[in-house]
Amino acid sequence: MDAADTDIDADDEADRxxxxxxxxxxxxFVKGLSADDIKSGNWFTKLCAQAMNxxxxxxxxxxxxxxxxxxxxxxxxxQRIKMAARYAALEGGLSAGAYTAxxxxxxxxxxxxxxxxxxxxxxxxxxxxxxxxRLQLRLAYDIAVLYQVPLDLSDPEDMWKLIRVAFTIKSGxxxxxxxxxxxxxxxxxxxxxxxxxxxxSAARGLPVVxxxxxxxxxxxxxxxxxxxxxxxxxxRYTTLLAGRHARAVFRNEARVIELAENLxxxxxxxxxxxxxxxxxxxxxDKISDDEALLMRHLVRVVRERHQVVDEQLxxxxxxxxxxxxxxxxxxxxxxxxxxxxxxxVAAVDGDVNAREKAxxxxxxxxxxxx
Numbered sequence: 001m002d003a004a005d006t007d008i009d010a011d012d013e014a015d016r017x018x019x020x021x022x023x024x025x026x027x028x029f030v031k032g033l034s035a036d037d038i039k040s041g042n043w044f045t046k047l048c049a050q051a052m053n054x055x056x057x058x059x060x061x062x063x064x065x066x067x068x069x070x071x072x073x074x075x076x077x078x079q080r081i082k083m084a085a086r087y088a089a090l091e092g093g094l095s096a097g098a099y100t101a102x103x104x105x106x107x108x109x110x111x112x113x114x115x116x117x118x119x120x121x122x123x124x125x126x127x128x129x130x131x132x133x134r135l136q137l138r139l140a141y142d143i144a145v146l147y148q149v150p151l152d153l154s155d156p157e158d159m160w161k162l163i164r165v166a167f168t169i170k171s172g173x174x175x176x177x178x179x180x181x182x183x184x185x186x187x188x189x190x191x192x193x194x195x196x197x198x199x200x201s202a203a204r205g206l207p208v209v210x211x212x213x214x215x216x217x218x219x220x221x222x223x224x225x226x227x228x229x230x231x232x233x234x235x236r237y238t239t240l241l242a243g244r245h246a247r248a249v250f251r252n253e254a255r256v257i258e259l260a261e262n263l264x265x266x267x268x269x270x271x272x273x274x275x276x277x278x279x280x281x282x283x284x285d286k287i288s289d290d291e292a293l294l295m296r297h298l299v300r301v302v303r304e305r306h307q308v309v310d311e312q313l314x315x316x317x318x319x320x321x322x323x324x325x326x327x328x329x330x331x332x333x334x335x336x337x338x339x340x341x342x343x344x345v346a347a348v349d350g351d352v353n354a355r356e357k358a359x360x361x362x363x364x365x366x367x368x369x370x
Contacts, residue, residue: 015083019090023127026134030126038126041210044133048163051134052141052153059138061145073146074251080146081243084139085236088132092235095128132235133167133213139239140166140246147254165249166242167209256290259344260297268337270306272327274298274313276338276363277345279324283355290349321362328366335367 029050037043068076140162144151151158267273277298281291302308328335342363346356 015086016090019087019094019131022087022134023091023094023131026127026130027123030123030130033126038122038214041212041214043126043130044210044213047130047133048137048159051137052159055138056141056153059142059145061148064142064146073148073254077143077146077243077247077251080139080142081240081247084135084243085240088135088239089232089236091128091131091135092232095124095131096232128235129214132239136239136242137162137166139243140250143243143246144250147250149250149253149257163209165246167213252290253293256293256348257297259348260294260301263298263341263344264301264305266337267302267341268333269331269335270302271308271310272331272335273338273341274302274308274310275319275324275327276341278313278316279319279321280342280345280356280359282319283346283359284353288349291345294345294348321359325366339364339367 029047033043033046037046064076141151141153144162144165151162153159153162263273263277264270277295281287281295299314328338339360342360343352346352346360352360
């Protein structure tokens, strides 16, 4: 065995120790769950508090800077996703021994209110469910922190945002397609049945997220002759998808925040910039998610950097171009910075459409006349 093999073995052993330590911690958590908690999905609410309360106190942007000093966030995010996928796969292999058709039947008939009524095999399965759930929730949080996207998990809106990113319905659909390709053809019809409408619909609300996640894991139980390989594949694949989705969402938000900060930093007319930005956004009578996000952060950074709060804009229902032109006419000096604002706001969500181009053309003409 050469040095490289020795290093790989050492890494595998270290990863296994981390996984086993976290499994032991979650076994204690699962012991406190009642059968009703499991069946109702209330375990998820309890796990969110257990998973994030102390974690967010320890893990912040400075935490990652100390460990990865000078490394760009994209590189760190990639490593965090790969590490989480390794942990998920290892844990899937350790838990797969509990997966039998009898366990699947037991889940469907769980009742009572005492933790003592939870069968040992179901408790073992719940360690697997809570492990991957907590892993993916923390991974999404890590990615948000690395891209410096502000999240206050004491705010229900931000907490729900994190949950939506970590367990999005689109991610569920992607899991379905990916898993069907990854497992033997003989079990594909079974997987399709579990990843059907009822399960996916359940993911839309927080009260039933726990039921959805439990249902997703039931796939690994009732399928004979697959066992450990399927548990490993599903754990790894769903974690990879969760991480990649979180990277796409939070990296995009970081891009929009960066744009808002740069526009505010360069602007010589911060208040007028907000009116121009909103005029461009409303040009086609539609507001994309990226446009709404940009406007929210523009208002924030203008308030923080320039101490400008425009109450009239905040209460505006319909914006008319004439209102913006009057404001521009009243502003002396060079207004060319507003053209850059308009161009970049129009492009924030992709290709610039005809109505946005028309507004920018009018804006350009008026800047020349002023």
